[in-house]
Amino acid sequence: MAGRGGCFLGASLSCTDLLVYLYARFLRFPEGSLTHADRDVLLLSKGHDVPALYGTLVEFGHLAAERLERHCEVDDSIYWHPSRDVPGVEFHSGSLGHLLAIGVGMALDAKLRRAASRIVVILGDGELDEGSVWESLLVASAHRLRNLVLIVDRNGFQANARTEELIPLEPLAQKFRAFGVSVREVDGHRFDELDESLGYFDPDCDRPRVVIARTVRGKGLPSIEARADRWFCRLGPEDVESLLRELHGGAEADRDLETLVVR
DSSP: OTTTTOBOHHHHHHHHHHHHHIIIIIOOOGGGOTTOTTOOEEEESSGGGHHHHHHHHHHTTSSOGGGGGGTTOTTSOOSSSOOTTSTTOOSOOOSTTOHHHHHHHHHHHHHHHTOOOOEEEEEESGGGGSHHHHHHHHHHHHTTOTTEEEEEEEOSEETTEEHHHHSOOOSHHHHHHHTTOEEEEEETTOHHHHHHHHSOOOTTOOSOEEEEEEOOTTTTOTTTTTOTTOSSEEOOHHHHHHHHHHHTTOSOOSSOGGGOEEO
8 A cells, every 4th residue: 555655654553463453352243244233343543544454454354455456546445544435444534533532422322222342442642632532531431431442552653753742641641540541551562461451351340441552653664663754655666575575574675765755
């Protein structure tokens, strides 16, 4: 997708392990259906990460791989933000700060119906600047929505700036706790730590849960990791091949990655 119109490559790679973990070990889909009334719901509020979501849906058999080859083409709805024309996308996003409110509504609905559904909302850390996030937390806490899980992709960047240099968020865990939720901090690239925080639900906890997943922008590609200027990437074919070799453990990329065309 980065080579077909460009995509938010660095932001997506910080979230990939989280999405793979959720689909492999956490999310429940009765009868294998992404539309079952009692399914777990994933809301990607950090809509820029949609390449990671689409790739995960392909790997788990929910989306045809050839659709990704039509990225940003007029005859398909695969583009820079989540589209509800894609199976598994519950709600569109891209304008940040809105999907936690949607998730609160879904969680409250499931609670009133006594449904088994769990609602998982993935938020970007820069997105936490939005007041709607904190207003939604107040509502979720007041209604004791224990079926609501927030995962913060804490890669330390907001678009092309570091969060702590723009609008500082720390101490983030303390801020969440002040809003009446249960908080865990984990390495977002380690499945064992995600297992510990998400692998079970404590029946005595009647509060929403927040997992602050500390991640690395551009994870898996050392040449672009933790770089502010590697948020959105539009690549040529040779750049794509070079980065794929790096991703798969090539000793050295044979091109100067500074020549990547980045917006």
